[in-house]
Structures are given as C-alpha cells and as structure tokens.
Amino acid sequence: MIDPQYYGPWAVIAGGSEGVGSSFADELSKIGINLVLIARKPGPLEETASKARANGVEVRTLALDLLVPDALDQIKAVTDDVEVGLLIFNAGANSYGHEFVSGEMDGFRGVIELNVHKQLELSHHFGALMKERGRGGIMLLGSMSGYMGSETQSIYSASKAFGRIFAESLWIELEPFGVHVLEFVLGVTRTPAMARMGLNFDIPGMNVSEPEDVAREGLEHLADGPLWVAGGNYEAVKKRNGFPRDKMVKGAAEAMRKLLNR
Template sequence: MIQIRSYGPWAVITGASSGIGRAFAEHLAAAGLDLVLAARSTDRLASLGAELHREHGIAYRVVSVDLGTPGSAAALIEATADVDVGLLISNAGTGRPGRLIDQPLADLHRRFTLNAVTHLELVHAFGGRFAARGRGGIVLVSALGAGAGVPYMAHDGGAKAYVQSLGAALHHELAGTGVDVTVLVPGNVDTPVIDHLGLDRTDFPVRLMSAAAATREGLAALARRRPLHVPGRTMRLVDRLVPASWTRRMNGRMMDRAARRLTQRELAVAD
C-alpha cells in the first residue's frame, strides 16, 4: 500500500466546489497536497481554498471553468502546465432525469461533454504527464448501476458507464508506467446532486453515507491499487448480488419519480 502524498505535490480536482469533489479536496489538503480546484463557481472555490490553506497550510489554485463546454478541459490542462501535478480527481458531472427523447439535443451534447469527453481529455493529458514522470494517480468518479442502464437517466448513465469502463481498462494499461487508476462508483452518497436531480432521500433503499466517508474509501482503494471501488459495505453487497435487471427497474422507478418532481418544481417557479 502506498501513501497518497507520494503522488504529490499537487492534485487537480474537478467539481471541487461541493459534494464528493469538496470532500476529496478536504482529505487531500489534510494529507498535505497542494490543490488545483476546478469548477464553475469561482467564489466557492476561492472560499474553499482559503479555508484549506488556513487549516493545513497548503497552496492552492482556483481554475474557474465550465467543463461542459468544448475546449474547457484544454484550458484546465494549460492552467496547470507550470505545476508538478501528480494526482487527478476527475469528478465533475451532472444529470437530468427524464425521457431522453423529450430533452433538447444541445443539452444532451453539453452533458456528454461534461460526463464523458472531459474525463477522456483529462485522463489523456494527465495520464501521459504522469507516465512520463514515472508515477501518478487518477481517480475517475462514475455511478453505481450505470453499467446496467438507468431508465429516465439513459444518457447520463451511459456516459458514466463509459467512465467506468475507461478507468477499469486504464488501470491495467498504465500499471507498468507507475500510474495508478481507480474508478470510484458511488451509489448512495449524500451530496447536493440528490436535490439537483429531484430525488428524495427516502427513495434510497439503504442509508445514505457521507461524501467524506465515500472519498476516504476511494483514496484508500487508490492506495491499494484497486481498479474499481463501490463505497459502503452494503452497496458493495447489493452491486455483487442483485441482478442487473432488478437494479435497472429500481433505478428507473426512482428516476421517473425524480423527473416528475423536477417538472413540478419548474412549473411552480414558472407560475
């Protein structure tokens, strides 16, 4: 088992302003890594960076970027060209419950850029950089159940399935270069994404775990050089034992309800 600081001295975290991304930032700062914090919200990133600097004495850099925009990953890569990055946490993502055919194609393309293309571009750039330096770590964040297909979340689930397959394969491709790759596959983590998607916390079949606990497990899995990790013992059992057809039906019911809630919320705002 390796120590997370051995990847250092800098880590890049996308989607760092809240949820799992913020929890990664807090863990890595406590371990002494300097941080590049990337997301759309400049104010929240600056506040987080200043807080982590006060608490842990780390250096930080804020990169305000919309990773759903073509070319944005290149801007983040360029913004880190002058620092010795050894760890990439590619976490940024989003979703919109509902039938795929009811959603504007332009919005689907934007979300695919964020949920899949950006991960590809960042892994390609930083993976190459890490291989050249002979060491490095990559954590990609996917979603539990994506590989089985998620009705009423077909598009975003498909993109997350790509991320999971990509990371699992790269774990083996890059093993001989000194670069470790782990895919974190969260399923019941309590983050603001739940509210954004219109989900109700009572919809989840098992108790939600904190983002801090999930990211702690993810970093431990990276240190143990595991290709995939589902945080939470109960969710690992569910993933291992429950048939994909059942998972697909359960997730479909949850996302159908979430889509209806979002529609009602938007109608209420419009009124």
C-alpha cells in the same frame, strides 16, 4: 491515507467545490498535497479553497465550465508549471435528465461531452505526464447508475457505463508504469448536487453515504483498482457483475494479447 510523495505534490480536482469534491480537497490538504480546484461556481469554489489553505497548502482555483471548447487549454495554463500527481474527475452530475425520445439532443450531447469527452481529455493529458514520471493516480468518479438502465437517465447511465470500462482499460495500460487508476463508484450520497435533483434521503432502509466518508474511502482504495464501490454497496454490485475485477480484467487482457499474437 495515501502517500503524498507518490500522488503529490499537486492534485487536480475537477468538480472540486462542494460535496464529495470538497471533501476530497479537505482530505488531501490535510496530508500536505497542494490543490488545483476546478468548478463552475466561484462562491463554493473559493469556500473550499479557503478551507484547504487553512490546512497549510497552496491552492489554485479555476472557475470554469468544462463544456467550453478551450477548457483543457485553460486547465493547462494553471497546471503546466507544477507536477500533478493525482487527478480526480468528479465533474459528472446528470445535467439533463429526460425521457429520451421527447428530450432535446443538445441536452443529451452535453451529458456525453462532460461525462465522456472531458473525462478523456483530462485523463489523456495528465495520464501521459504521470506515465513519464512513473508514478501518480487517476480517480474517475462513477455511479451505480452505470450498471443498469433507468428512465429519464438513459444517456447519463450509458455514459457512466462507458466511464467504467474506460477506467478498467486505462488501469491495465498504466499499471506497468506505476500509475494507479480507479473507477470509484458512488451510490446515494448526501451531496448538494443530489439534493438539487430532488432525491429523498430519508427513505427507510436506503443506504445513504456522507461526502466526507466517501472521500476518505476513495483515497484509501486508490491503489486497489480498477474498481471500488463506495458506501457498503460493493456486495450489491458484486452479485450482478463478475468479481474480482482486477483478475478478470487482467485475464481478459492476456487472452486478447494471445489472440493478437502480442
């Protein structure tokens, strides 16, 4: 498990009310890290908060739709007086799955706003503070969808591909300052969000992960950036992509520095 002195005393979990987000809250509270939980639904949010408080930590909740224009300002209002050592961005479900040419552009824009713009805003704000302190961690939740195109998920898949490349770039920028960045890629996980999408978890041979197992795995590999694939899917992804990613990203960065005479 992670070091609470390195990643504490507070953690912010965006998308922290149910499923993997709730499991992250449970795991972190058990090791004494205080929590700021952000999610749209007040009911599940308070249920997760109560469970975490029972483990002896302080918990602040913010019932918030991250798509509202002043979302970052509201988050700052509940975090500016505490030291946040860990950001987990888990708020990235496919909010609008539709065939592209017959879909509504506003729906697609919402997917991009959540999975790209809001992820950038929170990473920029908390990452800068962590860099100044010389410690901390940022975990960005990715998806296997980000490795290939898929019908009715074109924008979601593309946004997840963006998130993966962004995480690798942020990882190499912040590593010299003691800040760990990890793109934690999920496969099929038994969460309420995936159930609402209509996923069939009972297909024979399907590798289905449980939220609590996924949360523990992600925290265990937080310092193993820039990429970790959950639930035994690492080898499946490895066959389609160059690995190990840390050496590849560092090698490419060094080549670019020489190209730019830095």
